[in-house]
Amino acid sequence: MLLQVKEVTHTYGETRLQWRSSKRAPVLSGVSLALEEGECLGLLGTSGAGKSTLGKVILGLEKPQAGQIVFQGHDLYQSDRATRRSLRRDLQVVFQDCYSSVNPRATAEQIIGEPLENYERLSVQEQKRTIGGLLERVGLKPDDMLKYPNQFSGGQLQRINIARAIALKPKLIVLDESVSSLDMVNQTHILSLLSELRADFGLSYVFITHDIKAAYSISDKLAVMEHGQVVEMCDDKDQVFASTHQAVKKLLAAMLPEHPRYRSRSLGSI
Ligand SMILES: Nc1ncnc2c1ncn2[C@@H]1O[C@H](COP(=O)(O)OP(=O)(O)OP(=O)(O)O)[C@@H](O)[C@H]1O
Numbered sequence: 001m002l003l004q005v006k007e008v009t010h011t012y013g014e015t016r017l018q019w020r021s022s023k024r025a026p027v028l029s030g031v032s033l034a035l036e037e038g039e040c041l042g043l044l045g046t047s048g049a050g051k052s053t054l055g056k057v058i059l060g061l062e063k064p065q066a067g068q069i070v071f072q073g074h075d076l077y078q079s080d081r082a083t084r085r086s087l088r089r090d091l092q093v094v095f096q097d098c099y100s101s102v103n104p105r106a107t108a109e110q111i112i113g114e115p116l117e118n119y120e121r122l123s124v125q126e127q128k129r130t131i132g133g134l135l136e137r138v139g140l141k142p143d144d145m146l147k148y149p150n151q152f153s154g155g156q157l158q159r160i161n162i163a164r165a166i167a168l169k170p171k172l173i174v175l176d177e178s179v180s181s182l183d184m185v186n187q188t189h190i191l192s193l194l195s196e197l198r199a200d201f202g203l204s205y206v207f208i209t210h211d212i213k214a215a216y217s218i219s220d221k222l223a224v225m226e227h228g229q230v231v232e233m234c235d236d237k238d239q240v241f242a243s244t245h246q247a248v249k250k251l252l253a254a255m256l257p258e259h260p261r262y263r264s265r266s267l268g269s270i
Pocket residue numbers: 012013027045046047048049050051052053054210
C-alpha cells in the first residue's frame with residue numbers, strides 16, 4: 001500500500017492539548033482511506049468539505065491532531081528528519097492557481113530546476129538537458145525554459161507546474177483543483193497529459209475537485225467528503241452512480257446539463 005490515511009482528525013488553530021476541550025468543529029473527523037501504487041483517487045466534495053486540508057495533511061504540510069499518514073510504510077509525522085525529507089521527495093503537489101504557484105521573477109528553467117537543486121546534484125549541462133526533456137514531456141519546447149510566467153498562457157503555466165511536480169519522479173502527486181481554473185479545452189488536454197504521465201512514470205494521484213465529471217474521467221476510485229468526513233467511498237468509480245447519499249446526488253446533479261432532455265444521456269456518457 002502506497003498511502004494510508006488512518007482516522008485523521010484536524011481542527012485549525014488548536015494544539016493537541018487544547019483539542020479535548022475544543023468547541024470548534026473539526027475540519028477533518030476520523031478520515032480514513034488508502035491508495036495503492038499507480039492508483040488515482042478522486043477526492044470529491046462541495047466547498048469547505050475539507051478536501052484541501054486533507055491534501056495538505058497527506059503532503060506533510062498540516063500536522064493533524066489525531067490519526068496517522070502512513071506513506072511508503074512510514075508514519076509521515078513521526079519519522080525522523082532524514083526519512084521525512086526522503087518521503088517528501090516522493091510527494092509532490094500541483095495547485096489550482098498556476099500563477100501564484102510560481103515566482104513571477106523566475107524563468108521556467110529556475111521553476112522546474114528548484115526541486116532538482118534541492119535533491120539532485122546535476123551538472124549545469126545535465127540539469128538543462130533534464131529540464132528541456134521535462135518541458136517536452138509536458139508538451140512545451142525546450143527553448144521555453146528561458147521564458148517567465150507572464151509569457152505563458154494559463155494552460156502552459158500549469159504544464160510548467162506539472163513538469164516541476166514530476167521532475168524528481170515522485171510516487172504520489174496531490175492535484176488540488178489542478179484543472180479547475182482552465183477552460184474546457186485546456187482541461188481536457190491537461191487531464192489526458194496527467195493520465196499519460198501516470199502510465200509512463202507509474203505515478204499515483206489524489207485528484208481533489210468539486211467536479212465529478214473530471215474526477216470520474218481520471219480516477220480509479222472516488223471518495224466523497226462532506227463536513228470533514230468521507231461519506232462515500234467507491235473502490236470502483238462506477239459505484240458512485242448507485243450511491244444514495246445526498247452529497248453524492250448533489251454532485252451528480254451539478255454535473256447534469258441544464259436541459260432535462262439531455263440528462264439521462266449525459267449521465268451514461270461521462
Ligand atoms: N488555514 C486555515 N485556517 C483556518 N481555517 C481554515 C484554514 N484552511 C481552511 N480552513 C477552513 O477549513 C474548512 C475546510 O476547508 P478546505 O479548504 O479544506 O475545504 P475544501 O473542501 O478544499 O473547500 P474548497 O473546495 O472550497 O477549497 C473550511 O471551513 C475552511 O474555512
